[in-house]
Amino acid sequence: MKRHLLVTAVCTALTMPSLAMAQEQGEVTQLDKVTVTGSLIPRSQVETATPVFSITAQDIQRRGFKDVYDVLRSQPMATGSVQDGQFSGGFTAGAKSLSLLGLDPGFTLVLIDGRPMADYPLLYNGQSNFVDLASVPVGMVERIDVAPGNQSSIYGYQRRDFDSTNDNPDPTLRYGSRIALHNLAGPPATYVDPGADNCAALGALFNGSVQYDNRVNRGNFCSSRTEPGYASILNKERSASGYANLSYAFNDNVELYSTLLLNRTKVEVNGGPRFWQTSSDTGGLFYNQDSQQLEGYQRVFAPEETGDNGFNNNRQTADSYNIALGLKGGLGASNWTYDAYYARSEYRIESRQQWPLADRIEDFFREQFLGAPQGEYYGYPIYSPNDANFYRALTPAQYRSFNDEIRTKSRTWTQNVNLQLTNTELFNMPAGAVGVAGVLQAGNQYWTNPTDPRVIAGDFYQLTGTQGSGKRENWAAAFEMRVPILSTLTANLSGRYDDYKNQGGGGDSKFTYKAALEFRPIDSLLFRGNYATAFKAPDMAFSFAGDSGFFQGVNDYYRCAVEEPGVPISDCTYAGTSIQGRRSGNADLKSITAKSWGAGVVWSPNARFSVNADYYNIKIDDKVSDLSTDALLQNESACRLGALDINSPTCVDALSRIDRTATDAPVPNRLSNIRINPVNISNEEISGMLTKATYNLATETWGLFVFDAQYNLTLKHESQQFPQDPVRDLLSEPFFSSEFRSITNASITWQKDAWTTTLFGQRYGRTPNFTAGQSTDGYAAEGARKVGPWTTFNATLDYAINDDISLTATVNNLTNERPPRDRTYTDYPYYNIFNYTGYGRSYMLELNWRFGAQ
Structure with a gap:
């Protein structure tokens, strides 16, 4: 049995299959009451006052998505920039995060079958917590529901075309990375000519690519134009997962159930070659006793010197599990049902990485060519370097002599006990039955990120890190009522009180609520509206981060x-x-609050066609930001x-x-x-429109055609970080944000007999070019403008061998489309890695075999 994943902005959710598989086209069935995302009360109508955008397991397979992250990143609501495996030098390159509606990843709540997942133990951007979507195996997901607004009250290394500086869009800047550089202090800093012979002495490095190069207005130096391609852009990843669902019915009113989801992932990330420079404490400059001037040296280490390209890899082993054990059933012959369970989710990471020790690498280069220190000149160290020794390749033994391994073990968990009582027919009114549900919940969560103390102390060369540990207790009580006011008008009311306390001091409590209306003047037409408040406790890292x-x-x-x-x-x-x-963290932070409202319409004149449009508005107050x-x-x-x-x-x-x-x-x-340290100080507001349309065309001769399209347009995104700051328009001030304003996707599926084929397209709107994001002048700066839209296609062909076995061929990025060309982006890889991926066309062949299917 698969599971259901729910994901929402400010709240978000995943569902793994627990509902029955979809029935064959053309069967007419009576809808039973099922649990609907956004509500505790089961009901037969799927479209409610809360807009929910669902992706089924069948959709995932047919549209060519390889994991849950791909699924969610393709959604029109995923408009924000994120750090993924392309940002191999970041804090969380081994994880996959999501930004819905341009909000920070921490504002995306991810639930499995309504139960929370543990946070990723390492910190996004070194600051905040989030859920790693890589820990959810896509093969076990039956349905993913994405709901905007407040629901509080209820990888091998892959080389690609972008692998050298010869791809720089500005021809005047097609020079190599500075592998061996000797410079004079500026401004502007100019280079000391090493001579072609010195560069030739290093010529075998970086696969024979080191050469004698020149940079206009700076001078000559030794470079490699392929050095940037030695960093990973797609993680080396091996994973294994398992899922078990067990149940035993004692009688009609008592059922014992248990679920277990296990996942192990091994990831390797390469952030690129290490480097060394003279006197990093004084801006890389020292006083040369021989030339009587301030100078600097920089050296980048090649794979031939480290021994292999994988020596510096960050190796992570991640283990996670989600478990639930409970009893559910009915209370005698009444309409009351209960669900009592214990749930726990845990995530552990062990990471290992080689890194130069500051004292050892400095001692090595003093012995290699700088010589003994000869005092100071106005704070700058004095040396008499042997310049020729600088242009000598290191042996692997020499390189490894100044490295040591950094090991860390980080862990998070969240657990709670939960009791839910539900009555779909508490009493009857003229327009129908009143439904009610109540929840009591108590639990705690824990986070620890004990970074190697040598990192925090600064013992490793040009490296710092994050650390911290803490525990939080919480409890909550919630209710929901569904009231049919008229035969055409239904109200839904819910409220929840949350209280939490931090270990060691600090805490908060808050009551949040939601009110929603559904108006159906005719069966095929639904008008809906909702207003909700939300409560979010500060991330554990914001409260418990150590020095x-x-x-x-x-x-x-x-x-x-x-x-x-x-x-x-x-x-x-x-x-x-x-x-x-x-x-450091701040245990006295208060909770983040939000208000949201939305209104929309759904029209479904028949079983083959439906269209909906929804407006959303979210306003966040007391958002946590660092000073x-x-x-x-x-x-x-x-x-x-x-x-x-x-x-x-x-x-x-x-x-x-x-x-x-x-x-x-x-x-x-x-x-x-x-x-x-962090403080409650920022405000943010987002509004936009979401639309979706689906049409099924059944023919006697050509089979079934299914057309589906979704569109999101962000109308407003404003942010104020500090009270003394002006309110920033993130859609028109590119210095502060490069998010997408619009995203569209559409698919066409053709099914005939045992064959099914799907073409899925995704269009991302225009974003600011590099120049526009470099100053507060934004689009007023010379050369600032937007880059064009980006459209990609996936294609799948599925053949059902029999009822239990199917074979699926997939081509992702069918047209091998690069990110849009930006002539002002002169830094490798020459596009915005936080918005776009540089992965080209890829192929997959998948065999699905269901054992024991009925």
Whole structure:
């Protein structure tokens, strides 16, 4: 038996098959009461006051989706940018996340058969929790329901065409990665000519691609134009999963049931070659005693030096399970039914990765060519380097001598006990029976991410990480009523009270509710509307994150004002200063609240055709965001310069968070550290239109044709991160968002006898080009505009050998369509990896064999 997955924005859900398989076309059946997504009360009508967009197991197979992530990423509601396996240097490259309606992945609630899944133990963007969709095996999903709005109250390494800098859309920038670079301090920074012979000494590296290269206005250097292609864009992945559903009926009123879903996934990710540069603490510069000037060296390590391209891989083993054990049935001869169960979901990750240790790699290069340190020059270390030794390839033994393995074991779980009582006919009114349901729930959840303490301490070269651990207790009570006011008008009312407490302090409680109306003037026409409030406890990581580090480029407003007065901040030497900061959680965070409303219409004049259109609006308040480093630095400058009262709470807070070197230090007032934490401060609002149409055409000669189309248009997406900030229009200010405004998909299925074929198309609307997203000028900047839409097709051909065995051939990205061309995107891989995938045409052949089918 398969399961049902539910996914919603602010809430979302998956269903694994527990309902009967669809019956053959043409049979006329009486609908029994079934559980409908968005409601606790079973009913016979599928379309209700809450719009739900469903994808069946048959849809998944026929449209060529290989996993649940593909299914959900193809939905028109998945408009937001996300970090996936293409972002191999990110915090969660081994997981798959989803952004519905442009919201953060953490705002997508994923339920299996109505029960929550454990969070992914590692943190999205190093900050927040989310559910890893890769942990749900697609073969066990019967149906996926996607519901917008508030439902609170109830991979091998794959090379592709983009594998070298020769693909750069700007011909003037088709130079290679800087494998061996010797530069002088700027501005602008210029290169010291290594000479062709030195580059030739490294020529065998990166599969013989290192060459003597030139960059206009900078100079000559040793490069490889294929180096970018050594990072993975599609994870090496091996997975195994299993599902069991057991039940035993003691009598007509008592049934014992249990479900178990197990999954193990092994993932390898390669974030690209490691590098080393001189004196990272001083911007990569040191004072050359021989040339009497500030210089820098940079070296990128090739696979021939590491021993193999997989030596640096991040290897992750993920184990997850979802289990439920319960009793359900009826209470005597009454209309009351009950469902009492215990459910638990757990996710564990063990990761291993080789990384250079800071002290070892620095000692190696001092011995290799820099020589012993000879003191300091205005804070910069002094060396007399042996330049020729810099252009020597390392042996694998040398490279591995300064590496060590980082090991971490992270874990999350969530568990609860749940009692639900339901009566579909509590009492009768003139227009019909009143249905009611109630729920009591209690449970807890746990998260731990104990990163190798050496990472947090900064012992590994140019690497930082996140850590934390915490536990939260929660309980809730909920009710729902369905009231037929008139024969044509039905109301649905629900409410829920939630209370949670953090271990060690902090917590919150909130009552949320939902009211919805269904109006059916005739059987074929439904008008619907709903209003709901929502409650979301802060992510565990926001509350329990321990002291962690991050790297960031910031504007040093104070030094610019003091040392370069009158110079615009964009031209100041200290704009874009690289610093290392510290971050920790905030146990006193309050819950995030939201309000949503929607209205729509469904028209189904006959069993072959239906069309619906729905408007949605979601407003989120008290959204959790990290304190802005830019705002803190602006406040600090104003406080130190007297523009703000230095004794004011604003100044006391800002000055306590920012560390600088002493005024008598070799480099006085240099930023050394900044500390931030999350706070309830942001607001966000989204609105849009969702439409769907389906038409079935049955012919006597040519078989059955099924046409299906969906469309989402975002009408409004505004965000305000801090109270002093202006409200940002995320649809027209590309510096803040590159989300899709519109997404359309459509499919045509032809079924005749044992053969079924489907063509599925997906069109993504226009998005900002690279230039548009680089400054607050947005589309007003020179060269800023939008790139064109992107359309891809999947095709499948299915042959039913008999009732139990079928063979399916699938071609994904049938036309081998690349992401839209952007001539301003001059950084590898030359398209926005958070919006698009560079995967070309792929083929799959699948054999399905059902054993013991009836």
